[in-house]
Amino acid sequence: MKQYSSIRSVQILAHVLQQYGIDKVVVSPGSRNAPLAIHFSEMDAMQCYSIVDERSAAFVGMGMAKALKKPVAITCTSGSAATNYYPAIVEAFYQNVPLLVLTADRPGDYVDIFDGQTIRQNNLYQQHSYGDFQLMEDTEENSYDYNLDTVKKAVELCIEKSGPVHINIPLSEPLYNLVNELPVLPSIESSIQLKNFDFSSNLAAEWNTSKRILILVGMQDPNPELQMQLSQLVKNHSAVILTEVTSNLDNEKFFSHIDRYIFNFKEEDFKTYTPDLLITVGQNVVSKKVKKFLREAKPKHHWHIDEYWQPDTYFALDRKIETKPEVFFGKLLNNISLEPSSYFNLWDVLRDKMDVRHQESLPKIGYSDFYLFNILSQTIPAEYNIHISNSSAIRYAQLFDFNKYKTYCNRGTSGIDGCTSTAMGFAMMTDEPTLLITGDISFFYDINGLWNPYIPPYTRIVIFNNGEGNIFRIIPGPSDTNAVDELIATQHHRTAELLAKNFGFDYIKAEDEMSLDRVMEAFFKSGPKPKILEVMTKDEHNEDKLKAYFENLKS
The missing domain is CATH 3.40.50.970 (Thiamin diphosphate (ThDP)-binding fold, Pyr/PP domains)
Known part of the structure; x- marks a missing residue:
């Protein structure tokens, strides 16, 4: 009853x-x-x-x-x-x-x-x-x-x-009085109004008269329609499209590794690569370097396309376009000419040069957090939804080819506090497997994210345990203080082994290249329980290896 x-x-x-x-x-x-x-x-x-x-x-x-x-x-x-x-x-x-x-x-x-x-x-x-x-x-x-x-x-x-x-x-009170039958309540008629977007001819005119068009796509959910529209825009090299891992876009003509290309920009480079027209799509952008570049570049025009937010992130916003990006670009494509641009070639030359240096650098960087992300980008099965925690995790991911996956990260406020819980909630609602890639501090901070009886057995978690918040040795400033070890980077000696057992996860540990390579294939195989792979990198001087990578890009 x-x-x-x-x-x-x-x-x-x-x-x-x-x-x-x-x-x-x-x-x-x-x-x-x-x-x-x-x-x-x-x-x-x-x-x-x-x-x-x-x-x-x-x-x-x-x-x-x-x-x-x-x-x-x-x-x-x-x-x-x-x-x-x-x-x-x-x-x-x-x-x-x-x-x-x-x-x-x-x-x-x-x-x-x-x-x-x-x-x-x-x-x-x-x-x-x-x-x-x-x-x-x-x-x-x-x-x-x-x-x-x-x-x-x-x-x-x-x-x-x-x-x-x-x-x-x-x-x-009383709170616990119960009934066996419910009264008949009226049907509800929705009063939600669909939004219309009227495309202005002025937008087409600005596009057609701009010689250097840069489209920057921030965080957004996978959007196949937008993927096709932007692919059409770059087919004839009409615009430069910069994307991030969280943009959920993948095309060989998109520029998908922003920091790899612009990390060493000087003042003269800002001028060389400045767009006439900047179009931004979606929400938060991870790269601080691209924010600095575009704030210094001062583009003549900046349009932002989003249903909900129109932030003046680059201090140049002059058109707030309040609609879904696929609605906007669908109408844009019907009203503009797609002419090849030398601006695309300028960026393409830069990309070719930096991609070669990237490939040359990979063998020089041994076992480390950097090494792990390189391996993951090559071995994660295609069907996985990937959730990446904040701090150094999402920054490492930006350097590798994660754009081929459906990727999520809590970049609304960019905190570490709920990354595990968010990923587990996502995993509960999909038949596709979910992988969380997280740093140790983020993982331990949100331990209760695993206090959840609904986590499917095809869920996977990779923890890179460098024994601290290693991001604070990567960014400038904290390492110059006496407080960095205990109060900022918060060094520790914890592992996830007993936590995995407590919450019913299979546990695997890797401590070097050989053990990581040996366990990777088995980690993604199906099994009766969700799995945690903990990759121990505490003694690998991760921050030095990342800095060495960027130095190699300069040479």
Whole structure:
């Protein structure tokens, strides 16, 4: 026999979620949100996933939403539990990942009277959400109509903005009164309006009169339609297209290793390679070098194409084009001439030279973090979705051919805190295997990302354990201080072996070239458990080998 919550606001909430096809809910345990957990778990069209740690749970929900490409709901109890959602909400805000955040709360008159787990929850995430809503309790006048309308607005905003929206739900005791049947609630008619984009003839004129066109694509999900459109633009060398690993674009005429090509640019190079027209697509760009180049270059025109964000990253933005990139380029291609450009040849000569130096450098760099990324780029099976943690991991990946894979990274705020949890949430929602490549600090920071009973056996994690946050020896500054070992790089002697056993993963360790080469093939073979490969590089002076690589590129 079904056991639904008797609380009308909870019934309304579940009904509206079902009407909009939101059928995945990440539940963290608690008493105040128990009515939601009980009710959602009895709904035939809903699936609930229990993740204990709220910080991890929110990132798991974000990973699920990225895989599904639709909203996922997360729900927790009141008080500090709700504050633990914040890191993932910020990341989802800047990545435009649709999270519907459902926080249970004490009654409003309990706030600030020192009742347990009672804080100022209303508008808690206001700085980093696309909407903040609070429901009425059932006993309040007009609560039925108000709550039905409020939940509808919140859900539609989450879908329309593709980002986090918060619904705070005050609930008075008793919390565990149940009913066996639900009242009939009205069907919901969506009021989401499709956006139209009108292509301006001025855009075509600016394109056709620009001799040096540079398109820089930042972080975005795989987009086959955009892939075809940009491939058409470079077919006759009409534009230069710079991409990163997180651009999820792959074409031999795209320039896919930005730092390899421009790391040694001087002031005169900024002038030589300056575009007339800069077109940026997508969100965050990893490369600090390309940001410096384009800020110094001062292009005459800069267009940014994105539905949600129009940041003036390069201090030259003069056209904010608020639409999907495939919509924009589809119309652009119908209105411009595609003429060969000497600007493409200029970049192509640079690429050929630096690619040769890159290949010549590889045999000189022995076993290290750098060596691992080179091996991974050649051996990961094509069907894998790859998640890469922040800090040095994503920077190493930029140097190698990971652009042939579907690749994800939490570059919204670029933090290390939820990389594992996000990858595990993604893995839960796809039949394709998922690989997380992570540094040791990022992995240990998010250990609870593995406290998750839903991780599929075809999930893989590669940890490169250099015994510290080695990024702080790569970037200039920290190594010149006395605090670097303990307080900045945070040296340690931990390994993941016992953690793997505790969370039910098979564990493999590599400590040199020979052992790494020997275990790599077996690591990707199917098995009954997910697997962790820990590659130990603590004594390999990784930062020196990376610096030597860039020195080799100069020669």
